[in-house]
Amino acid sequence: MNTIELTKPTRPLLFEDIPKATAKIYCDDCLNALKNLPDNSIDLIITSPPYADQRASTYGGIKPDKYVEWFSPIAKELLRVLKDDGTFVLNIKEKVVDGERHTYVLELIQEMRKMGWLWTEEFVWSKKNCFPGKWPNRFRDAWERLLQFNKTKNFNMYQDEVRIPIGDWSKSRLKNLSETDKKRDNSKVGSGFGKNISNWVGRDMVYPTNVVCLPTESSNKSHSAVFPVGLPAWFIKLFTKTGDTVLDPFLGSGTTCVASLNLDRNSIGIEILDEYCKLAQERINKETK
Amino acid sequence: MNTIELTKPTRPLLFEDIPKATAKIYCDDCLNALKNLPDNSIDLIITSPPYADQRASTYGGIKPDKYVEWFSPIAKELLRVLKDDGTFVLNIKEKVVDGERHTYVLELIQEMRKMGWLWTEEFVWSKKNCFPGKWPNRFRDAWERLLQFNKTKNFNMYQDEVRIPIGDWSKSRLKNLSETDKKRDNSKVGSGFGKNISNWVGRDMVYPTNVVCLPTESSNKSHSAVFPVGLPAWFIKLFTKTGDTVLDPFLGSGTTCVASLNLDRNSIGIEILDEYCKLAQERINKETK
């Protein structure tokens, strides 16, 4: 098993003791790597596991009928490593099998509740640029589930960190304070201030809802991630504070670590495929400040 | 049991034999009234049943734990009265019980599949102006499930009836097509447009997705239902044609009948509360053409 550790100063250091956020990547099977993590050590788990029948080369192409069986032991380990006031956000969507939506996600929720998880909420990720196509009996699938699970009812939630500007203008431009927006604006100006989105903080900010609207990232040819960096960023801001630790047990191309570093959170990523680990490392070097 | 029947000419009559759409309201208990309907007679069922613990005075306040048990016999009757090529759209959302989303909707889907329903699709109704409020551990709930069930895989779907304007991207992109674009065939490209881009010229309507964005109807003082008329209207256009019959077994204030009449569809509504039946009648007189 290879382990990659990256430490980056993420802000201009004003004092010597400003904490540095660290990203650690385990290049290993998910269940194996999780055994290395101590109990109650993670503040937020956010992941998008391989969907049924996807990524066959890496994960053996889990059959829809076997999905719950496959994921359950992982869910048990995640329950162990999460802190009592932490949160687990699971991005998932059932596929169509024989003309019907398969029920493995419904079954998974029930199974996870049996092992002690609380099913606190279901967010909707609404994707405007979903996969194209036309069928006689079905429209394009433009949404995925973001299931929120907790260990206890007293979990940390920092709602003020994800407030959005009010009004129609904000709908199109500044929807969810996505990291890409923030970074683009920052890079244009140079300093951490200037034309930053945070300038708008304080003017008619409202709390968002449980519907998250973000486009997928499809044109990045180096990796096939559909997880836009704004998605983990949103939940990291919502459920953790600076210096906390974020875990993604199916890291893929490293999106969760990139988002974490840019927000001064430590992160642990697990990814079985070497080439994805390398890719993650490259992205962390390139896309973090 | 009272029955109200309303027949309205819904368009300027050009010929004597233009069919008139009819709305029929059964003021009765849902299961009782359904017994009056023959097998395989309904083209579309669309309804928003009382949610758990809602409308307690009317339905005895169905407890979340008893929800599946309460709805199952109704679902069986609905299966009986629906035509083989018809569709059942169920608007529902689980409520929060003791800090968790309750699982009665998940269980209901599984139970309905056991009795023969196909769970074809789950649409999301994204509510732009959802109920205001703030809670320490939860955002405002801005979406509801619209579960599509069918009896067979060969159901009627009239997709062209609900097409929407194309996104702005096409205006800038397809204004001036170069000659190469007009001639381009799939020799160059393996995926993506593949075909000729000029196919898109003049095209201004596209098919929607399975995310339905509609605002809730505000300021409706007399009834608590937040079913906007646009919601049944969308599904009526999508799943029925003129002259078909639409059923709403929990009519409430009559929204489904209003939408049906305005689209020249016959409708049958069932509502146990007399005052709701009266209200429905008034709305039908007032809000239909």
Next chain:
DNA sequence: GTTCCGCATGAATCGATAG
């Protein structure tokens, strides 16, 4: 610097064809 345009690229689904 800014806007415009060309182009590739999707956690998809269905139906037909092949073993």
Next chain:
DNA sequence: ACTATCGATTCATGCGGAA
């Protein structure tokens, strides 16, 4: 009959080069 593979369908987005 049952599974595996393949082609056709479709629309919003970001990147990079050009005006």
